Amino acid sequence: MSPAALGALVGLLAGGGVLLVVWSLRSRRITLDQRLAPYLRPRRTTSSLLHAPAARVPFPTLQRIIAPVMADGVRLVSRLGSPTAELRARLVRAGRDDTVEQFRAGQVVWGALGLAGGLGVALLLAATRGSSPVVLAVLVALAGVSAALARDWLLTRQVHAREARMLAELPTVAELLALAVGAGEGAAGALERVVRTTHGELSVELGRTLADTRAGAPLTLALDRLSDRTGLAALSRFAEAVSVAIDRGTPLADVLRAQAQDVREEGRRALMEAGGRKEVQMMVPVVFLILPVTVLFAVFPSAVVLRVGL
Structure with missing residues (x-):
């Protein structure tokens, strides 16, 4: 240079x-406004012991600069x-x-x-x-x-990875809830039992739903919050079906089993669609890489023989 x-x-x-x-x-x-702010702040009336201490950093000067x-x-x-x-x-x-x-x-x-x-x-x-x-x-x-x-x-x-794990865990969790409800547990009790005995991303979300119910929120409202947090269509349908079953008094175990079966069918359809897309994608290396090499191996010996004969 x-x-x-x-x-x-x-x-x-x-x-x-x-x-x-x-x-x-x-x-x-x-x-x-920034110049006048220190002189217009309201005075603290509570004790200083109620306020959390400021976080200490190793280099406070560098922190103020950055x-x-x-x-x-x-x-x-x-x-x-x-x-x-x-x-x-x-x-x-x-x-x-x-x-x-x-x-x-x-x-x-x-x-x-x-x-x-x-x-x-x-x-x-x-x-x-x-x-x-x-x-x-x-x-x-x-x-x-x-x-x-x-x-x-x-x-x-x-x-996307977390939603995929939650979607894979949903049928098993729904079956466990159905077993707990069929054994005589209530909806909240079955939810607590499943949260206590399972691990995973969906269990974490159900734990938050259970915490909302313990804080005083109705179970239907907590399930609506669950569907709003996750954004999964299958989980939203699951929460809506459970809420409707609780409101109308329909058998909850049958609803949970039906939801588990629907999620499994949806997963099977998604797997078939993914297999079809992969099959189409595999045509690209086959057509542009493998097929030309095959044609070259088939044509090259004949071309060599014709050139030697001439």
Whole structure:
């Protein structure tokens, strides 16, 4: 790489850094409300022993320096990323206890790591191959954006994996509930027994439903909250059928067995559909890889014989 191109790359990176610093300082300008806030806060009337102590960190000075930058990054990711309501729903469906702000902060960290990795690759390419500074700058930006988006993509994968496990556990849990109800347990008692004796993602969600009932919510309302949290159509039908059976007084064991059978049939249909899609996908390597090689092995000896004969 020529010295002029290397100097242009260093100047571009330095100019970008200066612009980021100036933009960060201007965005953190203290407003009048922030100046007056310490003098307008209400005084605490309760004892200080009732308030939790502030969390101690090993490097408080570094935390105070990084916190404004992290806040700016979280606001930027919030504007460019998924909507807050959708992200909160996906966090609940993934079974995670993180808040939206914590997840956004994780995206900022992933983006910073991606920028660092992209910068290292860009400097390596500049030193070895002499690439264009504009291309290297685009590479660094793409690395940072891709890392931030990868965090969101992994959350979506976690949601799908958890829902698949819950869907696989639903027939067994429904059969256990039917056995408990058929043995004379009530709906809440059967739910408590199944939560106590089973393990899995669906058991965790049923444990939350049981906690709602213990807090005073009706079982039908707790089941509605279960369907809202998960977002699975099969689980929503299961919760609705159980709620209707409880309200109308129909035999709950028969309803649970019917729901388990429906879920098994739906899983069988999904498996057949997945097998059909895989069969179509297998045509791609067969047609474009295996078939040309077979034709080549069939035609090449004849071509060689004809060439030798001529």
